[in-house]
Amino acid sequence: MTTTINFIIYHYHHLCRFHYRYHHHHHHHYHHYCHDLGEGVQLNMFAYNTVIRSCEKGGQWRQALEFFGRILGEGAQRDTISYKFAISACGKGEQRQRALELFERMLSEGVQRNTITYNAAISACEKG
Numbered sequence: 001m002t003t004t005i006n007f008i009i010y011h012y013h014h015l016c017r018f019h020y021r022y023h024h025h026h027h028h029h030y031h032h033y034c035h036d037l038g039e040g041v042q043l044n045m046f047a048y049n050t051v052i053r054s055c056e057k058g059g060q061w062r063q064a065l066e067f068f069g070r071i072l073g074e075g076a077q078r079d080t081i082s083y084k085f086a087i088s089a090c091g092k093g094e095q096r097q098r099a100l101e102l103f104e105r106m107l108s109e110g111v112q113r114n115t116i117t118y119n120a121a122i123s124a125c126e127k128g
Helices: 002-026 043-057 061-073 080-092 098-110 115-127
Strands: none
Touching: 043 061, 043 080, 061 080, 061 098, 080 098, 080 115, 098 115
């Protein structure tokens, strides 16, 4: 099962990066083909954080937030890493308000802020 999850994550990451490059090269909108990853597949925190990071790197803030939200649906606890990637994804998507809302939500979920999450929030404010 671990090999299958790693295979899915690896290909998801590269597919998102391909679509990001295609979008910027051709200057038009693209479809989010990565939407259904994890459907019927239970991911662990490492897998979720990897997928959220891939969305962030691929410029797909909506998908990053979708997977960020799914963590709680799986009964898991979001951590500093998942918050960092979700905040960064919002920053790259020029979603400053969403990034700040996530940053504020950390404390209510009992997730400690650190230098990395502060930097992600500051960067999101600069971009948004």
